[in-house]
Amino acid sequence: MEMTIGKRIAALRREKELKQDDLAQMLQVSPQAVSKWENDLTCPDIALLPQLAKILGVTVDELLSGKQEQQPVVxxxxxxxxxxxxxxxxxxxxxxxxxxxxxxxxxxxxxxxxxxxxxxxxxxxxxxxxxxxxxxxxxxxxxxxxxxxxxxxxxxxxxxxxxxxx
Amino acid sequence: MKIVVVNPPNKDIRLTIPTGLVLNRLTAAIAPCCLQNCGVNITGKQAAAFIRELNRFRRAHPEWVLVEVQSADGEYVKVKL
Known part of the structure; x- marks a missing residue:
């Protein structure tokens, strides 16, 4: 089963030990909006992606594609x-x-x-x-x-x- | 020690156990007997050194997550010391 952007947001948010309310407050959106993203009912606004990625500690590319950036070589x-x-x-x-x-x-x-x-x-x-x-x-x-x-x-x-x- | 189990649609389980209760001199004394059954032979002194090192690192890195498992179905388990 492929991981959707909503599931990725939920997983990364949990990793950061943030509640939906906390994330919503940081992004100045409603907690319902965050819930809808995580349940794949809607997607976050494109203008919010850089800030969302920053809060979740990933790049926009990682957030959208789910592919982790290559670790630096030795x-x-x-x-x-x-x-x-x-x-x-x-x-x-x-x-x-x-x-x-x-x-x-x-x-x-x-x-x-x-x-x-x-x-x-x-x-x-x-x-x-x-x-x-x-x-x-x-x-x-x-x-x-x-x-x-x-x-x-x-x-x-x-x-x-x-x-x-x- | 925090153990988080997320298994949608079931309720999340979040357990907080005092780490001192799990990693202490008593468990260090019991560990060699238990590990012997798994084929690992260590002495009580070695187990104590292991636990001491674990505690030192835990205090130095409070955000240390020991294990994180995420299944393709969305199940998620995290153990944080």
Whole structure:
């Protein structure tokens, strides 16, 4: 099932922990108008789209198409600009072919501790490619300043798994 | 810890559980026994270190969302620590 613009607005609004009333107030429209957008009865006015996208933390293109902007490719951060590994976040993004989305945000420090204990990383999807990922190598890459989209795997079923560090 | 379950047309479920109740020394002591059944062998000290790190990060990043799952049918689950 394809996600409509209304459902996207509702999902993004919930992500931001905003109520329909809050969003309506920010955009100076009625709460009923927001409800109608989210139920796909009407669409937001074109003039409101930039402000709506800004409030929801996405671009207008992302809001309309639902396609997320590509994460930046891997960048090598110079040693003096590197963050402490304890404040870094490892994000695992799984977009299944059926339209299901899984987002797991793990602190790098926690991943490190878990690996030192000899724990296996959770199998976020049934994707066998996830089992082959060498997490120690990912930590090693991060230690050497690699940031961004470190792993991208597309299974034969069309599921996409991405791992990025920020 | 906040758990949000949105499953239209059913009512949304929003659970707020004190994180200290879930992540504490007691759970750290119990965790090794429970994890052993899943094939993970850790000591009580390691579990305590894990929980300590989890709590440190949670305090440093109050807006941290641990897991977010959205199904194609519109079901949505979020776990925020």
């Amino acid at each position: 960048t090598l951060v110079p040693e003096e600009q590197r963050k402490d590994i304890k404040d870094m976040m490892l994000r695992v993004v799984v977009d299944s072919n059926d339209g299901d989305k899984v987002r797991v945000n793990l602190p790098m420090a926690l991943v490190q501790v878990a690996l030192e204990m000899g724990m296996d990383m959770p199998q976020v999807s049934g994707n066998s490619a996830m089992k082959e990922i060498d997490w120690n190598q990912i930590i090693e890459l991060v230690r050497h300043g690699a940031m961004g989209n470190l792993v991208e795997v597309e299974s034969a079923d069309g599921d996409i798994v991405r791992i990025f560090v920020e």
